Amino acid sequence: MKALGIHLLIELCSCNRQKLDDMGYLERIMAQAAEVAGATVLKTAFQNFNPQGVSGVVVIAESHLTIHTWPEYGYAAIDIFTCGSRVDPWKAAVYLRQELEAVDMQVRDFQRGIPWEITDAVTSHGALEHASCGGANCQ
Amino acid sequence: MKALGIHLLIELCSCNRQKLDDMGYLERIMAQAAEVAGATVLKTAFQNFNPQGVSGVVVIAESHLTIHTWPEYGYAAIDIFTCGSRVDPWKAAVYLRQELEAVDMQVRDFQRGIPWEITDAVTSHGALEHASCGGANCQ
Numbered sequence: 096m097k098a099l100g101i102h103l104l105i106e107l108c109s110c111n112r113q114k115l116d117d118m119g120y121l122e123r124i125m126a127q128a129a130e131v132a133g134a135t136v137l138k139t140a141f142q143n144f145n146p147q148g149v150s151g152v153v154v155i156a157e158s159h160l161t162i163h164t165w166p167e168y169g170y171a172a173i174d175i176f177t178c179g180s181r182v183d184p185w186k187a188a189v190y191l192r193q194e195l196e197a198v199d200m201q202v203r204d205f206q207r208g209i210p211w212e213i214t215d216a217v218t219s220h221g222a223l224e225h226a227s228c229g230g231a232n233c234q
Numbered sequence: 235m236k237a238l239g240i241h242l243l244i245e246l247c248s249c250n251r252q253k254l255d256d257m258g259y260l261e262r263i264m265a266q267a268a269e270v271a272g273a274t275v276l277k278t279a280f281q282n283f284n285p286q287g288v289s290g291v292v293v294i295a296e297s298h299l300t301i302h303t304w305p306e307y308g309y310a311a312i313d314i315f316t317c318g319s320r321v322d323p324w325k326a327a328v329y330l331r332q333e334l335e336a337v338d339m340q341v342r343d344f345q346r347g348i349p350w351e352i353t354d355a356v357t358s359h360g361a362l363e364h365a366s367c368g369g370a371n372c373q
Contacts, residue, residue: 099304100311104241108348140277140293152291152298154279159289163297163315165238172239172346174313176302201349207311209247210340 099208100158100178105188107171109198115164115171118143118151124194125153125160128187134177157182162191171195176207238347239297239317244327246310248337254303254310257282257290263333264292264299267326273316296321301330310334315346 114120122141129136134155141151147167153160158176165171173191175184192200253259261280268275273294280290286306292299297315304310312330314323331339 099307099309100302102243104344104346106347106349137281137289138279140279140291142276142293144295150276150293150297152279152293152300154281154289154291156283158302158311159291159300161291161298161300161315163239163317168238168348170238170348172297172315174315176300176311176313178302199349203344205243205342207243208245209307209309210245210338 096206096211097209098206100176100206101184102174102176102205102207103184103188104203104205105171105173105175105191106199106201107173107192107195107197108169108200110164110169110171111196112166112169114195115166115169116143116147116149118149121149121151121162121164124191125151125162128175128190128194129153129155129160131190132175132177132184132187133182134187160187171197178207235345235350236348237345239315239345240323241313241315241344241346242323242327243342243344244310244312244314244330245338245340246312246331246334246336247308247339249303249308249310250335251305251308253334254305254308255282255286255288257288260288260290260301260303263330264290264301267314267329267333268292268294268299270329271314271316271323271326272321273326299326310336317346 134157138154143149149164161174163172177184277293289302300313302311316323
């Protein structure tokens with residue numbers, strides 16, 4: 096794969112349930128997590144649910160962070176997708192685990208980008224020969 | 235894992251490059267993709283970059299869709315995360331591939347939720363014995 100980013104799928108378990116239902120708090124710590132990772136926050140969009148639970152996204156210059164919470168299970172599904180070498184998504188993961196007082200955290204990490212078999216096919220036509228991670232949203 | 239959702243990581247390659255740089259168009263088709271999947275759109279947040287590229291998120295009642303585009307590579311990284319049995323994220327994937335005229339699509343699909351070893355530990359204390367996907371954000 097021609098890697099353009101790193102994506103962490105995080106299952107955060109046995110968290111503080113009150114915090115998982117506090118939209119304002121979650122919006123603050125998700126934005127702060129982006130800062131901790133070295134990212135630049137552009138936009139946020141959060142929504143709370145009745146009777147409980149919150150969904151939220153933080154658009155960053157380097158991709159995004161998202162969170163969905165199930166306070167009734169003490170569980171949050173978090174995504175951290177970053178591109179560029181100046182951002183460290185793992186710092187955001189550690190910060191969020193600490194803030195939400197999670198007892199358990201499972202992280203699956205993946206590269207995002209163009210699969211090699213496709214990259215090879217395109218490169219053979221010259222289009223990607225000098226390509227590098229230089230997109231405007233990939234600082 | 236006690237599954238609470240399905241998450242598709244999609245690499246969409248050799249797309250129509252003009253479309254990948256058209257923020258208004260992308261916002262419309264991402265919202266439409268949510269509808270195609272049977273989801274309910276709550277909020278959207280999109281951002282374009284200079285000289286090119288777009289990032290966008292669609293918060294749905296059943297989790298989220300995101301897109302990040304690299305028009306210079308004809309590439310888009312798309313996520314579709316849904317919970318609940320009434321939503322089919324694959325329909326959204328097929329729709330977006332068609333709209334963006336992608337020649338190649340790689341999809342990795344994952345369950346999101348509470349890992350079994352953690353579920354078992356909690357269940358042994360009774361907390362999850364009768365749990366089902368009944369969260370407010372999991373319609």
